Amino acid sequence: FRFSRRPDIGDKIRVSFEFFPPKNDEMEARLWDTVTRLEPLQPKFVSVTYGAGGSTRERTARTVNRILNETTLTPAAHMTCVDASRHEVDAVIQEFAGMGVTRFVALRGDPAEGVGAAYRPHPGGYANGAELVGALKGAGDFDISVSAYPEKHPESPDFATDIDMLKRKVDNGATRAITQFFFDNDLYERYVERARRAGIYIPIVPGILPVHNFTQVANFSARCGALVPAWLAERFDGLQKDPQTHALVASAVAAEQVLDLVERGVGDFHFYTMNRADLVFAVCHMIGIRSHEAETAGSAAA
């Protein structure tokens, strides 16, 4: 169960990128600049989130549809089952399937009031991520990713309960887990070992969050139970008003984390892009993922 290089990966590193659906025209323009910049890196898929309480259903669908119709990328639609009946969730699955979506990221979701609010399953709904996976599996031949929490989900009383939920999602048909972001690679490694010991063999892909704004990341981490190590705070100390140095440090921090994971045998990475390309592009470059266009331009100049 140790981190030996998995034979199916070989030396090829594969990446996926996560976007959120834009709220207005300005954000939409920024997202499409980002998509255009990252598309030549040929990610395995790009995923589009689904807002708290299912609040972005239409915007998620519109974004996924645009990716399908205007790019060469393969979209994965996030879906949640919070605050929705089974009938409503099944209708959303059919809507996505009708567009040609073949990949999903299946989540329980958080209540509309946001992370930290008490979760109550909809009386006629799917109760958790595992039940949603089951619904997707029954609806078609989809590639289904689910969440995993290297520091355990804040609602899990212990790691055993947390891993048990992951196991239920796998048993229902999940083929990949994507982790919550984390900054301490030892925590990730320990979690994967726990999962393997529990008989979970699907890829557990690390979710990497490049730190665009340390203060925001620290606040958000506190709410979702991810540890911000003292050394990380130290690195960004005093840089709030120096965006240029902040970005250089963020790129170095993310590259360091990813390269260490590569050393440990990890071959797949999921990047939380925050709809911004710069840091993700730089880190991908560091792990040898090159833009197809750049190669063409380089060989033409040679």
Ligand code: FAD
């Ligand atoms: P589940 O896998 O169903 O459960 C998570 C954990 O909670 C389990 O490990 C389990 O131990 C514990 N748990 C659940 N129910 C109980 C219970 N009754 N008693 C005790 N413990 C319990 N949110 C969105 O709204 N939209 C998104 O697009 C989105 N994308 C995400 C993508 C990734 C990769 C990740 C990691 C998270 C994402 N989230 C998203 C956040 C996610 O919805 C929240 O973390 C939510 O609180 C849990 O959803 P889940 O699918 O992980 O839950």
